[in-house]
Amino acid sequence: MLLERSCMKSDSMSRGRVPASRRVVVVLFVALATVLATGGCSDDPEPNGTADAGVSDAGDAEQPQDASSDVEEDSTVAPDGGREDAGDEDTGEADAADLCADVECAPIDTPCMENVCLRGNCVERVTPGASCDDGLSCTGEGTCDDLGQCQQGSVNADACLIDGTCFSSGEAKSDDACLLCLPSSVSSDWMPSTTASCIDTQVSAGGNHTCEIAAGGSVRCWGADNAGQATPPQASFIDVSAGGLHTCGIDMSHELQCWGADTDGMATPLGGEYVQVSAASRHACAIGVDGRVECWGNTDDGKASAPTGEFLQIAAGPHHTCGIKESNELWCWGRSDHGQAQVRQGSFAQVSVGQSFTCALTTGGEVNCWGKDDAGEVSDAPAGAGYEQISSGWNHTCVLDGFGQVECWGQDSYGQSTPPTTVVFTSIDAGRWHTCGVDDNGTTHCWGSDSSGQATVP
Numbered sequence: 001m002l003l004e005r006s007c008m009k010s011d012s013m014s015r016g017r018v019p020a021s022r023r024v025v026v027v028l029f030v031a032l033a034t035v036l037a038t039g040g041c042s043d044d045p046e047p048n049g050t051a052d053a054g055v056s057d058a059g060d061a062e063q064p065q066d067a068s069s070d071v072e073e074d075s076t077v078a079p080d081g082g083r084e085d086a087g088d089e090d091t092g093e094a095d096a097a098d099l100c101a102d103v104e105c106a107p108i109d110t111p112c113m114e115n116v117c118l119r120g121n122c123v124e125r126v127t128p129g130a131s132c133d134d135g136l137s138c139t140g141e142g143t144c145d146d147l148g149q150c151q152q153g154s155v156n157a158d159a160c161l162i163d164g165t166c167f168s169s170g171e172a173k174s175d176d177a178c179l180l181c182l183p184s185s186v187s188s189d190w191m192p193s194t195t196a197s198c199i200d201t202q203v204s205a206g207g208n209h210t211c212e213i214a215a216g217g218s219v220r221c222w223g224a225d226n227a228g229q230a231t232p233p234q235a236s237f238i239d240v241s242a243g244g245l246h247t248c249g250i251d252m253s254h255e256l257q258c259w260g261a262d263t264d265g266m267a268t269p270l271g272g273e274y275v276q277v278s279a280a281s282r283h284a285c286a287i288g289v290d291g292r293v294e295c296w297g298n299t300d301d302g303k304a305s306a307p308t309g310e311f312l313q314i315a316a317g318p319h320h321t322c323g324i325k326e327s328n329e330l331w332c333w334g335r336s337d338h339g340q341a342q343v344r345q346g347s348f349a350q351v352s353v354g355q356s357f358t359c360a361l362t363t364g365g366e367v368n369c370w371g372k373d374d375a376g377e378v379s380d381a382p383a384g385a386g387y388e389q390i391s392s393g394w395n396h397t398c399v400l401d402g403f404g405q406v407e408c409w410g411q412d413s414y415g416q417s418t419p420p421t422t423v424v425f426t427s428i429d430a431g432r433w434h435t436c437g438v439d440d441n442g443t444t445h446c447w448g449s450d451s452s453g454q455a456t457v458p
Helices: 002-006 020-038 067-074 096-102
Strands: 075-077 084-085 113-118 119-127 143-144 159-162 165-168 175-182 201-207 209-213 219-223 237-242 246-251 256-260 274-279 283-288 293-297 313-318 320-325 329-336 348-353 356-362 366-369 387-392 396-401 408-410 425-430 433-437 444-448
Touching: 002 283, 020 293, 067 159, 067 313, 075 096, 113 201, 159 219, 201 237, 201 283, 209 237, 219 237, 237 274, 246 274, 246 320, 256 274, 283 313, 283 320, 293 313, 320 356, 356 387, 396 425, 396 433
Parallel strands: 201 425, 348 387, 387 425
Antiparallel strands: 075 084, 113 119, 159 165, 201 209, 209 219, 237 246, 246 256, 274 283, 283 293, 313 320, 320 329, 348 356, 356 366, 387 396, 396 408, 425 433, 433 444
């Protein structure tokens, strides 16, 4: 390239009308011939010291092409993406491709990053899709994402991941033998054991029927059975929820089973493994072992369209559904004509859903209610803190305090808000017009409407 600038004669090409690209070739050829013939350069260089690269002498009739044409015809694309003019001086530098061929960049220890030669320099870059170590002993290889973060691998079949810590499959919580690590599960908390000795009595009050899980996991139901809602399958369960005309439960394999009326598919649950279920009038929702919420049955008002995320507790009502996320945030979806599905700010531990209202307990045990208030469902809620459980029926709600005492408010036309005062309870559940609870001896008590025998415990 240096020869091209210092050795070309202006009158070798400046008199003819030759295209610029051809003129460059001819100029180079003449320059080379001159060097070979003279053994050096002539003493008569161009006045401006450059070869004619497409601009004619002043005596030419043809006007020079514009600058853009010169760039297109008299230049080539350099390896670094810039323009290399035909008359540029050779600097003696190797291009980026040649330099990278001889450069070995030092390795780096940063996961999902590599040190590579790019355009003559060693640079660090992300390696999306590459395998990486997620730092967990109970998972397979992780995968690098587009941001250079290592995404967690799948949990091994002989382990589980609880709140970011690995445990062996079947391992029990150190302070509670009835809470276990389930194989290949990822959760924020331990899962209930299906061992018979770990299953306490629990009760669920529905429309006009009631179901109970006895110690050991067997289920029995009483009250109205016109759709088969009080005729459970022969299986053992860890959770049960009585709806209007159907009932759903979670068996020892963490699979859902439902019985009774199947309007809109409400008694046809989804597959998978679950830890909690809530049945309403015409739909039901359940929380999977991974914390996701799945709903099925009637979808009117969006009550079965659960949001994404991981949940701790779920409550399905006639027209809306609410749940508590692992962050203790409260989420509701479905009908909100009285504001019952409006999201409340704060930290919540439990939520319960009535016909057109919602009540929840904060993490401090305080009661919050909102929505329709025809029978004092909202305005008569007790003040104070320290409540441990809450459950809402059609138009009433009950809470359980830390001393085992029950307090109810709202509609009481059937006595559903008048609990026994001499019993120490460990759990409660409000149905449409009746309420039930389990005492500290594992015995079930019910009060309120008994039109179909739903409040008469067998």
